[in-house]
Amino acid sequence: MSFSFKTLAISFVGIALVFVPVAESAAQDNNNNEENTSTFMSPQTYRRITQATEDMNAGKYDEALAELRDLAGDVADSPYELAVTLQTTAYVFINQENYEQAAVYLKRALDQDALPAEPEQGVIYALAQIYGVLGQPEKTIELMTGWLKTAEDPPPDAYITLANAYYTMERYREAYPAVKKALSLMDEPQEQWLKLALGIQYELEKYREAANTLEILVANWPDEKQYWRQLSGIYIELGEDQKALATMALAYEHNALKDEEEFLNLARLYMLNEVPYPGASLLEDMLAQEKVERSQENYELLAQAWVQAREYEKAIEALKKAAEYAEDGSLYIRAAQLEMSLANWEGATTAVQKALEKGGLDSEETGNAWLLLGTAAAEQDDFETAIKAFEEARGYPETRENATQWLAFVQTEQEVSTLN
Numbered sequence: 001m002s003f004s005f006k007t008l009a010i011s012f013v014g015i016a017l018v019f020v021p022v023a024e025s026a027a028q029d030n031n032n033n034e035e036n037t038s039t040f041m042s043p044q045t046y047r048r049i050t051q052a053t054e055d056m057n058a059g060k061y062d063e064a065l066a067e068l069r070d071l072a073g074d075v076a077d078s079p080y081e082l083a084v085t086l087q088t089t090a091y092v093f094i095n096q097e098n099y100e101q102a103a104v105y106l107k108r109a110l111d112q113d114a115l116p117a118e119p120e121q122g123v124i125y126a127l128a129q130i131y132g133v134l135g136q137p138e139k140t141i142e143l144m145t146g147w148l149k150t151a152e153d154p155p156p157d158a159y160i161t162l163a164n165a166y167y168t169m170e171r172y173r174e175a176y177p178a179v180k181k182a183l184s185l186m187d188e189p190q191e192q193w194l195k196l197a198l199g200i201q202y203e204l205e206k207y208r209e210a211a212n213t214l215e216i217l218v219a220n221w222p223d224e225k226q227y228w229r230q231l232s233g234i235y236i237e238l239g240e241d242q243k244a245l246a247t248m249a250l251a252y253e254h255n256a257l258k259d260e261e262e263f264l265n266l267a268r269l270y271m272l273n274e275v276p277y278p279g280a281s282l283l284e285d286m287l288a289q290e291k292v293e294r295s296q297e298n299y300e301l302l303a304q305a306w307v308q309a310r311e312y313e314k315a316i317e318a319l320k321k322a323a324e325y326a327e328d329g330s331l332y333i334r335a336a337q338l339e340m341s342l343a344n345w346e347g348a349t350t351a352v353q354k355a356l357e358k359g360g361l362d363s364e365e366t367g368n369a370w371l372l373l374g375t376a377a378a379e380q381d382d383f384e385t386a387i388k389a390f391e392e393a394r395g396y397p398e399t400r401e402n403a404t405q406w407l408a409f410v411q412t413e414q415e416v417s418t419l420n
Contacts, residue, residue, distance in 0.1 A: 039116055045071065045081050049088055056092045064092045079114035086112070087123055094126070103130045121147060129161050137165035156185035160193050167196060172203040189220045207237045225256030245269040260292050264301070271305055280305035280314070296325035312338050316347070328360025336372050348376040367399030374406060383414040
C-alpha cells in the first residue's frame with residue numbers, strides 16, 4: 001500500500017507587500033534629510049506621486065500610470081525622485097496583477113541606486129516574491145538570500161518565499177531549513193505553508209516530520225479529505241499500522257475515502273491489525289454498493305477476512321461468488337473444504353460438483369476434488385458414490401495412494417453395513 005503527493009507549490013494569488021506608502025515615505029525623507037539632496041523630493045513631485053497613489057487606490061489605474069509616466073520624464077535627472085516614481089508605477093502594476101511589468105519597474109527603481117536602505121529592502125523583498133510568481137525561482141533565491149543576510153527580524157513569509165523557490169527547482173535539501181524556519185516563526189497554522197513543508201519532507205523521506213505536519217493539517221482542516229488519506233499512508237510508510245488503521249477509519253467516518261483502492265486498503269488494515277470483522281463488513285458493503293469492483297480478487301479478499309473472523313459460512317458464500325468470476329473451478333474446491341470443516345456434507349458435494357463441471361483443474365486439483373466428493377459421500381453412508389469417487393481419484397498420481405486407502409476403508413464399511 002502506498003500513497004503519493006502531487007507537486008506542491010505556493011501560489012501567490014496576491015502579494016502582500018510590506019512597505020510604507022511611497023508618498024508618505026518620501027515626505028519623511030524630506031523632513032529627516034533636508035540637507036541631503038540625494039533623497040530630497042520636491043513638493044510638486046510629492047503632490048503628483050500622492051495623486052497617482054490616490055488614483056491607484058481608487059482603481060483608476062490608467063490615470064495613475066499616465067501621471068507616473070509623465071512624472072518619470074520630468075524627474076529623469078533626479079535619481080531619487082525617479083526611483084520613487086518607478087517604485088510607485090510598479091505598485092500600480094501589482095494592483096493590476098501585471099507582475100511582468102511590476103518586475104520591470106521594480107528592477108529599474110533598484111538600478112537607480114538612490115533609495116534609502118529601508119525602502120530599498122522593501123523593493124528587493126517585493127521583487128523576490130514577484131519573480132517567484134513569474135516562475136523565475138533562481139532570481140527569487142538570489143534576491144531573497146541577500147535580503148535575509150541584512151534584514152532584521154525577517155518575517156516567516158520571507159523564508160516561505162525562499163523555500164518555495166528552492167522547492168520549485170527541486171532543491172529540496174536547501175528548501176528544508178528555510179521552510180523549517182518559517183514554521184518555527186508561524187503564529188498560527190498556515191495551510192499553504194504546511195503543504196509546502198509536507199512536500200519537502202516527503203521528498204527527503206522525513207516521514208516522521210511529514211506525519212507531524214499532516215497531524216496539524218488534519219486537526220485544523222478536518223474537511224480536507226486528502227490529508228486523512230495522506231496521513232494514513234505516512235503511518236504505513238512508518239510501519240505504524242495501528243495509527244494507519246485509526247486514521248483511515250476516521251477518514252471513512254468523515255466520508256473522506258473516495259476510490260476503490262482506499263476502501264480495500266482499509267479492509268486490509270483491519271485484517272493486518274487482527275480486527276477482521278469490521279474489515280469484512282466494510283468490504284461486503286462496498287461490494288454490495290459497487291464502490292468496490294465485484295471481481296474474483298475482491299471476493300477472495302472478503303472470504304479471507306471472513307475466515308480470519310471465523311465466520312466460515314460467510315466465507316463460503318464469498319468464495320462461491322469469487323468462483324463465479326474465476327476461469328477454473330479451484331475456488332469451488334476451497335469452498336468445499338470449508339463446507340467439510342463445518343460437516344456440511346451436502347454443501348461440500350455441491351461445491352465439488354461445480355468445481356468439476358467448471359473444469360480447468362490441474363491433475364492434483366482434480367484428484368483432490370474426487371477425494372473430497374468421496375469423503376463427503378462416505379460421511380453420508382453413500383458408499384456407492386464414495387467408491388466411484390475414490391476410484392476416480394486413484395487415476396491421478398498425486399492422490400492415488402490416499403484414494404486407495406480411502407477405497408479400502410469404504411469397501412470395508414460397506415461390507416459391515418450389509419451384515420447389519
